Amino acid sequence: MDGSTYSRGLEAPKRKPLLDHRQRSRLTAWVLGTLTVLFLLYQWLPIFTLSLLSFSGPTGGTTFPMNGVSLHWYRELWDASIMNDFKPPLGRSFVLALACAVTVCILSVASAQAMRGRFRGHNLFFYLILLGIMAPGLLVGFGFALLCRILGIETAWNTTAYLVHVSWALPFGFLTMLAIFNRFDPKLEEAALTLGANRWTAFRRITLPIVMPGVIGSLLFGFSLSYDEFARSMFTTGADITLPLAVMAQLDRQLTPELYAIGAATTFTSLLAIIGCSFALWGLRRAR
Amino acid sequence: MSTIRARSPAAYWLALPATLWMMAAVVVPVGMIVWVSFWGGRAFSPDSPLTFDNYNRFFANRTYLGLVLETLRHTATMMAICGVLGYAIAYFLVVKVRSARWRTVLFLAFVIPFWTSALIRAIAWVPFLGVNGVINQMLLATGLAEKPVEVFLYSRTGISMAQVSLYTLMASGPVVYMLAQIPPALREAAMTLKAPPVTVFRRVIFPLTLPGVVIGQVLVFLNVMADFATVQTIGGNKIALLPNLVINFYEGAQHRAAAVVAVLLMLCMLAGVAAALRVVDIRRLGAT
Numbered sequence: 001m002d003g004s005t006y007s008r009g010l011e012a013p014k015r016k017p018l019l020d021h022r023q024r025s026r027l028t029a030w031v032l033g034t035l036t037v038l039f040l041l042y043q044w045l046p047i048f049t050l051s052l053l054s055f056s057g058p059t060g061g062t063t064f065p066m067n068g069v070s071l072h073w074y075r076e077l078w079d080a081s082i083m084n085d086f087k088p089p090l091g092r093s094f095v096l097a098l099a100c101a102v103t104v105c106i107l108s109v110a111s112a113q114a115m116r117g118r119f120r121g122h123n124l125f126f127y128l129i130l131l132g133i134m135a136p137g138l139l140v141g142f143g144f145a146l147l148c149r150i151l152g153i154e155t156a157w158n159t160t161a162y163l164v165h166v167s168w169a170l171p172f173g174f175l176t177m178l179a180i181f182n183r184f185d186p187k188l189e190e191a192a193l194t195l196g197a198n199r200w201t202a203f204r205r206i207t208l209p210i211v212m213p214g215v216i217g218s219l220l221f222g223f224s225l226s227y228d229e230f231a232r233s234m235f236t237t238g239a240d241i242t243l244p245l246a247v248m249a250q251l252d253r254q255l256t257p258e259l260y261a262i263g264a265a266t267t268f269t270s271l272l273a274i275i276g277c278s279f280a281l282w283g284l285r286r287a288r
Numbered sequence: 289m290s291t292i293r294a295r296s297p298a299a300y301w302l303a304l305p306a307t308l309w310m311m312a313a314v315v316v317p318v319g320m321i322v323w324v325s326f327w328g329g330r331a332f333s334p335d336s337p338l339t340f341d342n343y344n345r346f347f348a349n350r351t352y353l354g355l356v357l358e359t360l361r362h363t364a365t366m367m368a369i370c371g372v373l374g375y376a377i378a379y380f381l382v383v384k385v386r387s388a389r390w391r392t393v394l395f396l397a398f399v400i401p402f403w404t405s406a407l408i409r410a411i412a413w414v415p416f417l418g419v420n421g422v423i424n425q426m427l428l429a430t431g432l433a434e435k436p437v438e439v440f441l442y443s444r445t446g447i448s449m450a451q452v453s454l455y456t457l458m459a460s461g462p463v464v465y466m467l468a469q470i471p472p473a474l475r476e477a478a479m480t481l482k483a484p485p486v487t488v489f490r491r492v493i494f495p496l497t498l499p500g501v502v503i504g505q506v507l508v509f510l511n512v513m514a515d516f517a518t519v520q521t522i523g524g525n526k527i528a529l530l531p532n533l534v535i536n537f538y539e540g541a542q543h544r545a546a547a548v549v550a551v552l553l554m555l556c557m558l559a560g561v562a563a564a565l566r567v568v569d570i571r572r573l574g575a576t
Contacts, residue, residue, distance in 0.1 A: 021485060024485065025485065029380070032377075032379060032380035032384055033384065035373070035376050036376070036380045036381070039377060039456065040397050040398060042452075042453055043453045044397070044401070046412035046415075046416055047401065047404075049412065049415055049416065049422060050408070050412040050415065053415055107305060107306045107309065110302040110303075110305065110306065111302065111306040113291070113292055113299075114292075114302035114303035114306075115303075116290065116292050116299075117292040117293065117294060117295065117296055117298065117302070118294050118295065119296075119299035119303065120295065122303075125303050125306075125307060128307060128310050128315070129310055131310065131314055131315070132313075134510060134557075134561065135314050135318060136513070136514030136553075136557070137514065138534060138535075138553070139317075139318055139550055139553065139554060140313070140314055140317055142317075142321060142534060142546065142547075142550055143316075143317025143318045143320045143321045144313065144317040144320075145538075146317065146321060146324050146543065147316060147317050147320045149332065150320065150334055163313050166309060166313070167309060167310055167314050170306065170310070174306075186290040189290045189291050190290065193291075199291045199292070202291050206291075207291055224404075227405075228404065228406065228407070230406070230407045230517050231516070231517060244407050248407065248517070248520075248521075251411060251521065255414060259411065260415075263405075263408040263411055263412065266408055267404045267405065267408055270403050270404040271400070271404070273403070274403050
């Protein structure tokens, strides 16, 4: 290049660096790549170990060696004693998560659509919803428990816990919907409206199908965040507990491979939910 | 023209349910904590006189003050580790990975655990950390240690190890988002102007990702400050941080003391968020 010859004429000849730019760039890539892979291993290894140990034999302990391979601890989980029967909590968690998912989905779509209306105070509204992410479960749960005591409300998994779970998952669904609406082209709606559709029809027939990925995303957030919630549930669930609470209670009593079995099972359920939603998204993209 | 008119009454009606929900489930409960923390007397009743006694009692206790400092120190450590790791991983995924397919695979491997239970992921560390745990077995097998190291389970080290795996994603996610928004032309321009790669990173790339870094740090800060579940799972009853104090007081029916600790936690968090907002204007994020 012209520039380089020019500058070479002015400066004293520089010593060649040990590695040129491209080599150095490749070196950084390798270092960062190794770090990333190591971290991913670090992140996944405990989950794999937990799943592996859940298949240990009847005499298997809570760490290696496994003492045989069996479904003993899953069977134990299935015909559980009254003390640690995980089935009712599992059922409650599942129903609660479903209800939470549907509510979060509807509220997120409504709130994001409202944000598009740029009503007075929409900035304040945005922060109010974001507060749900910022406020930690410990404070929200504890505060809600105090509120219930003051008002004399009995806490239960299907009333108070439901209310609090939705407030936790709503911001995630809301942000997902906002992101989708940001990329949405209002001209499409405009076309429908010009062609004589009323606002509701245009929204239902044009807007909603286009933002469907966000709707599915908010369903997933609503389900998984409620299904896994511990801190908020701890204060607002009452006597009939949900699954994470049952897991923690069992951990306080004794750590057994049974706990690993339930852990592996719930993780697997969560993975299924994610895969299901991914397939739904993929199907949507294919259909278009 | 769109399916919602600017400043139309419809926008208010759409925003109303979410507003009421967040007020009832987040804002009012948090207000309750502040109120209860000033209650005098002994009975749990809203008629209690308001005093500073509860705060005086807390600050008179040296152990509690030490706990505040320890919690802050632990949180700062986590922010540093998760921040550096998270940035490195984000940079690798967005900048260094060229193939879109590999980027998706690695990114999914990174993100998916977020949709599974944090409680289960914390429990999954238990078989790793014990005296007979996986880490010790590996250390013994490779001859790196001659007898089992006891510092992992029921220790701050173990808690930190688990929390790094839980919260690095939170430090990384916003950085990924910001990095992906930087147009490649910007880097090329800087390179054409003969800036060495380190300078390009320091003067161009890093300042552009700073909002992401700060938001990530805020998320890690808020989550670690309030994470009592991991501390309880891995630390057993031997280690306690500020959030565990809230639980202990709550379970001992000392609501006023629990409220005082919760208010202190809240003040620390507000201070942290305020400091972060001085560095970046979160509202401008959407515009970039």
